[in-house]
Amino acid sequence: MIHSIYIRNVLFYVLAILLPLIISFFLTLYFFQNDEIENMEQNLIDSGEKVLDIANDEHVLKNNLESISYFQLMEFIVMDEQRLVYFDAGYKFDLPDEVISHVLDGEFYRKESGVFIPNILVGLPFEINGENYALFIKPNIEQATSMVRNTLLTALFIVLVIGSLFIMITTKYLVNPITQIILATEELAKSNYQYRVPVTRKDELGKLSNSFNLMATELEKVEQMRKDFIANVSHEFKSPLTSIRGMTIAIKEGLVTQKEATNYLSIIEKETERLSNLTEQLLKLSILESEKYTFSTQNYRLDDQIKNQIVALQVLWEEKNLEIETSLQLISISADKDLLSNLWTNLLSNAIKYNIKGGKLIVKGVEEDSIIKIVIEDTGIGIEDEDLPYIFERFYRADKAHTRTENSYGIGLSMAKKIVEIHHGDIKVSSKVGVGTKIEVFLPKLK
Known part of the structure; x- marks a missing residue:
């Protein structure tokens, strides 16, 4: 007690x-x-x-x-x-x-x-x-x-009793929020992430209750993301595996012609390749998020790297007949070259994929003091305002009509954000439906 x-x-x-x-x-x-x-x-x-x-x-x-x-x-x-x-x-x-x-x-x-x-x-x-x-x-x-002592002792007793009652009441008032937070933590331990502490004060204990509620809200989001992640991974793997199983059974039991079997095998090859790519991206993202990635920096020309990535994606942007506009200053950086290469591939691929035919792709790069700013802007379909806060979450697709057959897993932007964070930078997205999307990447030179 x-x-x-x-x-x-x-x-x-x-x-x-x-x-x-x-x-x-x-x-x-x-x-x-x-x-x-x-x-x-x-x-x-x-x-x-x-x-x-x-x-x-x-x-x-x-x-x-x-x-x-x-x-x-x-x-x-x-x-x-x-x-x-x-x-x-x-x-x-x-x-x-x-x-x-x-x-x-x-x-x-x-x-x-x-x-x-x-x-x-x-x-x-x-x-x-x-x-x-x-x-x-x-x-x-x-x-x-004796009369004086009795008078003083009586006054002392009265003050002590009244003071004790007052202290018991006020202490109960002070301790009550802590008791509620203890109950709330017990509820969180039971995975009841909807439980909230009532906030009736504006002092430090009130701030503590608010902080706890904020933590509970974030935990609820994380739990929901975990459930969504499991559901999405299961969905991404279950559908193609079911198709592969059905086609292999059909081929095995001779239920299809030779031509159909060849076509089925081509589909199986593409699906297994897609699942392999998905597994590889999930593994990379998991390594990045667990902070077990071996961060290896080197000095190199960032503008040349971005130009090379644009050239590597030439087939994609020529297919959509896009106009490419680049404005890259001579920029040197000390960073993990492989990670940044992955970053530009993801961002440029999205800018091309969601652009309109005959549209424009704008790539800019400037160095401001010790900060490098890279801007990738397209004239594509844009992103709804309600989707913007979630585009960096795993498996989230702003384009609900986009299908898995186009090799989009909703992981690219999650990896992009993590890569930027690893380099102690920042990434911002602004978009307007029917006008286009602009992504701004801010990186320190890390000399």
Whole structure:
């Protein structure tokens, strides 16, 4: 139970209140008594003198002493010249002979001792009917301080109870969001990614709840991407494998002619090649994402690499009768040449594939300070606004009508983004339906 943050906070705050209150109690009691000692002594002297002024005989003296001792919380003792107790009002103690003699000889006596409980004693000489007497007066300090202590202790108890209740309530209010987050983490552990922590505050705990909800949202997206990835991979493999199985059975059982068998074998070869390419791309993407790729940089001319990639794709852009416009400065870079080659192949292939016949492909490259900017722009079909945030996700196709037979797996842009990130760069896409798409790649020179 003590491991609970709620219990520990309550105990901590109660101690934080209790210790200062105890210290304050003793300090208050101490200073109260010290401040009152002088007043108390003077009151004793004044009371004794008043009694003696009106005490013209023994009977009046006793009555006055009894009244004062009852109402003023004082104790008296009167001694005569033979040192016998003449009057006792509850004051039980032994007085030293020298003190009694000092007062009987007509001298005033006062004594103070003790710290938290002072022991005040006043001795006054007086005379009745020609005989000397000594009046010793002592206040009932223990009773007076007991009243003060009881009052302070009562106040201390009330403050402690009210403070503890207040602390319990406020601590519950503080700990409640943490408790909710603990419950939420337990739900996440059960794969309940839809669970959210209610946010009712704007302080640090409120920010923590918001951060947790943001994390849960991202985990939900990742989980959905994982499911989609499995579903897409299964779909990409299942359909061609089913076709290959059917055609091989037909050939094996002689259900087709020689010409049809040859055609089937050609289809099987293309499908297996496509599946091999898909597997290879998935393996590359997996290696890149796992950060196990051996990053090997070298210095080379980036503009020459891009021009060579454009030439390598000549068959594709000539087939669509595209106009190629290049504006590449002389650019040197230190980077992984093979990865960037893969990057330009993916981006240029997409720009050609989704362009219109007779359209234009624009490739620009400039060096701005220590940043290299490459722009690949086409005049193709464009991408819908709702598709733009997802085009870098695996197996996502903005062109829903695009088929697998065209060797499009929805992995190229995922790999492109990862390659750029590995080089500590950035990639941006802007597009307008019916106008075209522009991709901007920003790479550091990495000298």
